[in-house]
Amino acid sequence: MTSKVRTLIAGVVLVALVIGGSVLLLGPGDPEGDHRVFLFEYFTEGSVGAEIGVWEGDFSVKMLQEIRPSKLHLIDPWAFEKSEEYKEAWYGGEGGQQEMDARYEGVLSRFDDEIDAGTVVVHRQPSDVASGAFRDEYFDWVYIDGNHLYEFVKKDLELYYSKVKTGGYITGDDYVRTGWWEGGVKKALDEFLEKNQVELVELRSTQFVLKKGPPSFGGRVRAQFLKTRSDLRWISRRGRGFLSRMVGLS
Numbered sequence: 001m002t003s004k005v006r007t008l009i010a011g012v013v014l015v016a017l018v019i020g021g022s023v024l025l026l027g028p029g030d031p032e033g034d035h036r037v038f039l040f041e042y043f044t045e046g047s048v049g050a051e052i053g054v055w056e057g058d059f060s061v062k063m064l065q066e067i068r069p070s071k072l073h074l075i076d077p078w079a080f081e082k083s084e085e086y087k088e089a090w091y092g093g094e095g096g097q098q099e100m101d102a103r104y105e106g107v108l109s110r111f112d113d114e115i116d117a118g119t120v121v122v123h124r125q126p127s128d129v130a131s132g133a134f135r136d137e138y139f140d141w142v143y144i145d146g147n148h149l150y151e152f153v154k155k156d157l158e159l160y161y162s163k164v165k166t167g168g169y170i171t172g173d174d175y176v177r178t179g180w181w182e183g184g185v186k187k188a189l190d191e192f193l194e195k196n197q198v199e200l201v202e203l204r205s206t207q208f209v210l211k212k213g214p215p216s217f218g219g220r221v222r223a224q225f226l227k228t229r230s231d232l233r234w235i236s237r238r239g240r241g242f243l244s245r246m247v248g249l250s
């Protein structure tokens with residue numbers, strides 16, 4: 001047997017061990033489907049919340065139906081981004097400002113009744129600008145799903161941290177290493193965790209949940225476990241991709 005073949009076999013065995021081990025230890029991961037509904041367990045009826053990055057309001061509808069907040073702030077500039085950096089973003093690439101204007105109008109008419117009742121407040125502004133309208137410790141929770149680039153997520157976390165009550169939740173989407181935003185959400189969140197009085201309480205299906213306040217010892221251990229599990233799942237997915245490419249499945 002040549003050394004090349006031996007190296008190949010060793011590589012395959014190693015990858016299989018990593019995949020098998022992580023699947024056995026961690027389970028197959030979260031099922032597809034509406035993978036974000038679990039977040040609503042953290043948001044109580046009558047709470048005050050915000051969705052940063054609204055798009056057409058599909059998730060906002062679910063928030064209203066499932067949480068029944070007393071106030072839901074919808075924050076989005078509905079601005080088309082022309083630059084190359086955004087060519088794969090929902091609000092870049094093909095399309096243009098006209099479509100974004102139509103989306104904004106669509107949201108206004110979709111939540112017509114709730115806006116009249118004062119339950120929904122729409123802020124057509126970037127999240128950093130909109131943050132100036134809220135006093136400190138105003139929100140019970142925020143959901144961050146706006147611009148996913150590192151600097152923007154970093155700013156969202158910093159600005160909205162002070163706007164959320166102690167004991168409230170800072171949550172968000174797309175805690176992954178990949179995407180057109182090149183892992184910006186993950187990088188910003190990991191750094192934020194190191195520097196602030198906040199506890200990572202859940203990482204599930206690319207969603208993150210932080211609780212504002214000093215983490216307990218148990219909370220720190222749990223946060224480390226969640227991050228390690230997320231790392232192992234990533235390795236496991238990469239390994240599965242590598243293996244299926246090797247055996248010609250993709």
Ligand SMILES: C[S@@+](CC[C@H](N)C(=O)[O-])C[C@H]1O[C@@H](n2cnc3c(N)ncnc32)[C@H](O)[C@@H]1O
Nearest residue numbers: 053054055058059076078091126127145146147
């Ligand atoms: C992925 S979509 C949001 C999807 C929505 N949360 C949902 O679940 O249906 C991202 C949105 O972020 C918005 N956005 C981009 N930059 C933003 C910023 N600086 N502040 C707030 N929203 C922003 C975009 O206009 C777009 O509508």
